[in-house]
Amino acid sequence: MSGFASDAMTRGLTEHASSRPIRTLLFSTLYPSSARPNHGIFVETRLRELLKSGQVETRVVAPVPWFPSRSARFGDWAKMASTPAFEERNGLQVWHPRYALPPKVGMNVAPWTLAWGARATVAKLIRDGFDFDLIDAHYYYPDGVAAAMLSRWFNKPFVVTARGTDLNLIPQHPWPRKLIAQTAGAASGSIGVCAALMDELYKLGAEREKLHVMRNGVDLERFVPLEKEAMRQKLALPQGTVLLSVGHLIARKGHDIAIDAVARLPQATLVIIGEGEERTRLQQQVARLGIAARVRFTGAIPNTHLASWYSAADALILASSREGWANVLLESMACGTPVVASRIWGTPEVVQSDVAGRLVDARNGAAFAQAIKALLEAAPQREAVRRYAEGFAWGQTTEAQIALFRDVLSHTNAGHVR
Incomplete structure (x- = not known):
């Protein structure tokens, strides 16, 4: 194929991608459910604000650790067991596949069990017609590392948002630190909710040009001064x-x-x-x-x-x-x-x-x-x-996410992933 034809195809793919909403798969264990409505609500809030733009279409895969009992005496574990496999929240379709989190070794094996637990759900989403453009993962470890595996299996680019302890605490452990560094290298982009987190990822070896600070905003309609x-x-x-x-x-x-x-x-x-x-x-x-x-x-x-x-x-x-x-x-x-x-x-x-x-x-x-x-x-x-x-309204963060997603897809359509 000539260079001209190749360029024309690239332009066509890019124009087609920009003519419809970007399709993202939000992947994170930090996402609310009917059983745990406050869990990871900050991830849902950012997504809700992003969807208001009309430029993004999303499905959510929010895996939950498997647990055998719903007895209240087991506290949060029982709530995890009570989480439905599928639900709709605020008009969004959300899947909660299970993954194994064995005692003692859970931290080290979680990325693999998390990715394998979600794989069938992701494959079914594609078969059913939601052939998403990229994976939008939240929390670097184990979620981001698992997203890197899903990215390879389904040939999709991915970005990861760091939120706190995933970079200011977990990298103190050598094995997770190594996997986080590898994932930062493979990701098309990393987002930090504050500059301090992206500085930490840079210290782990990430490329500076792939690091983006997109702070959280606040819902100014939900949170208002009352008498x-x-x-x-x-x-x-x-x-x-x-x-x-x-x-x-x-x-x-x-x-x-x-x-x-x-x-x-x-x-x-x-x-x-x-x-x-x-x-x-x-x-x-x-x-x-x-x-x-x-x-x-x-x-x-x-x-x-x-x-x-x-x-x-x-x-x-x-x-x-x-x-x-x-x-x-x-x-x-x-x-x-x-x-x-x-x-x-x-x-x-x-x-x-x-x-x-x-x-x-x-x-x-x-x-x-x-x-x-x-x-x-x-x-x-x-x-x-x-x-x-x-x-601290959400508009600037929403615009920055959309710009990053479109940039990632333009490089993907051109034949390579950043």
């Missing part, structure tokens, strides 16, 4: 200072630091929203400090109901040791409530103004208590906090 006193009455919250700490009850979220800080603020009440393995230990800490009357555990609350809690509070505390891009920070700000957060990873990219809140260098109760006092004394206006959050 503070009305929300306090609705939620049976006391007068005085009300602080929130929102997130899974796990060690790295730093709820224990928030508790210690509130113990040093006699007029403050702390509301801890979330569920997890640390709940008993945190409750014991509260009892030991003698502040049970000033600390309330709500359990998990649907994301759609959080605006009332943010609006009722004077500040949000996020004392995490590791975060990629903490969505709770922007959700709180969008409701007019400033934040006090650890100066780690992507958080300084979110909190760039004293209007938005305060960053804390030392992760201890004394430092957080001091920062909370300083924030409350400054008393940023709720309207100003909301305006700051409005600078």
Whole structure:
């Protein structure tokens, strides 16, 4: 075939690809389900905003570890077992194939079991007419590594979005670190929700030109300022200072630091929203400090109901040791409530103004208590906090994703994958 004919074919393929929506397969274990509606909701949110453009068509494959029992005594494992094999969420078709996650060796074998568990589902999607253009994977390990295998099996390009612990914690283990580096080399592009994550991937050997920062936005329609006193009455919250700490009850979220800080603020009440393995230990800490009357555990609350809690509070505390891009920070700000957060990873990219809140260098109760006092004394206006959050709408990220996807497909149609 002559060079002219080849160029003409390439132009034809590219024009055809750009004349219809890009077809993506979103692949991730981090995706909500009817059994776990808050699990990975940040992935669903970004996809929902992307689909509003009308330029992308998507199916979701969100594998779930296999577990034999739905008995409530097994906690999250039972919820995984209860996850349907297929469901529709917000108008999207979502498949939940199972994969094996054996004890002790699960971390090392997960990419293979994950890819093999999803392979039949992906093949059926293609047979049934959804011959997607590329794989849009979320979370680098094991999901991104498994996506690289699916990419080879089905001859599709893929991109991976890094979200936090997949790059700021898991690479501490040698074998996953090696596979992450290999996957970054094979991917057509890597997306980080903050620059700090892409810097980390670069240190692992990734090519700088294939690294893209696309921050999360905030749903400015779901998270809006509501009248503070009305929300306090609705939620049976006391007068005085009300602080929130929102997130899974796990060690790295730093709820224990928030508790210690509130113990040093006699007029403050702390509301801890979330569920997890640390709940008993945190409750014991509260009892030991003698502040049970000033600390309330709500359990998990649907994301759609959080605006009332943010609006009722004077500040949000996020004392995490590791975060990629903490969505709770922007959700709180969008409701007019400033934040006090650890100066780690992507958080300084979110909190760039004293209007938005305060960053804390030392992760201890004394430092957080001091920062909370300083924030409350400054008393940023709720309207100003909301305006700051409005600078984080989703439009720019949506446009950047579409541009990256089209660039990947133009190189694929030209006969090679970046």
